[in-house]
Amino acid sequence: MAEKRSSKRLQGLREWLQQPNSWLSLSAVVLSIITFYLVQANPGTLEIVLPANVGLRLSADGLELLVPMTLTNTGAPRNHRHIISMVAFLQQKEKQVVPLRWESEWTFLGYLEFNRKYPGHKEGEHEDYIDYVSRAVPFVLVGGQSLTKLTKFTNRAGAVNKNLFNHFELRVVVKTEHTEFAQTAAFRCAAEISQQRFYWCERL
Numbered sequence: 001m002a003e004k005r006s007s008k009r010l011q012g013l014r015e016w017l018q019q020p021n022s023w024l025s026l027s028a029v030v031l032s033i034i035t036f037y038l039v040q041a042n043p044g045t046l047e048i049v050l051p052a053n054v055g056l057r058l059s060a061d062g063l064e065l066l067v068p069m070t071l072t073n074t075g076a077p078r079n080h081r082h083i084i085s086m087v088a089f090l091q092q093k094e095k096q097v098v099p100l101r102w103e104s105e106w107t108f109l110g111y112l113e114f115n116r117k118y119p120g121h122k123e124g125e126h127e128d129y130i131d132y133v134s135r136a137v138p139f140v141l142v143g144g145q146s147l148t149k150l151t152k153f154t155n156r157a158g159a160v161n162k163n164l165f166n167h168f169e170l171r172v173v174v175k176t177e178h179t180e181f182a183q184t185a186a187f188r189c190a191a192e193i194s195q196q197r198f199y200w201c202e203r204l
Contacts, residue, residue, distance in 0.1 A: 044075025048183035055198035062155040072146040079143035088153040089171040100153035105133040
């Protein structure tokens with residue numbers, strides 16, 4: 001009896017698959033599953049795109065680093081990632097790692113925009129200027145979207161050997177509420193960094 005029932009089921013399945021409407025229904029189910037995964041369930045990842053140049057400047061009590069980077073949430077639109085904190089690490093071969101904490105967010109201003117915002121402020125003519133936005137605060141990145149931020153990292157560990165940064169490796173670690181993501185790139189400074197201004201070091 002069991003064999004007959006099994007045979008009837010197989011025969012019924014064959015007949016069902018031979019009908020064109022059956023394939024359309026099956027395709028619709030598969031498409032619905034794929035769509036649900038892409039729109040609702042795909043966790044994706046967090047991509048960190050480091051720039052072609054980063055800014056370095058010595059401060060009275062340590063080091064300051066400017067990193068204009070782009071973050072992309074590759075997950076489904078309903079998959080929100082909350083960026084809780086960021087840390088940068090600078091290292092030259094066989095030298096001690098210099099950790100820097102995320103301190104604030106800045107933005108670039110063109111020459112004309114800078115003069116409109118700060119009339120009469122004499123700072124010399126540059127292609128662009130940096131302007132303070134806010135202190136470091138957590139933010140959300142919706143799935144499928146990207147966000148570019150000019151982030152400032154600082155090290156308050158006292159005097160820093162400025163010769164350390166002729167050629168260095170930068171590693172940025174971004175921490176979310178559940179995990180952390182990292183990206184690394186090498187940079188070279190063609191001139192000696194100082195306290196007067198940010199010097200932009202090129203990516204190798």
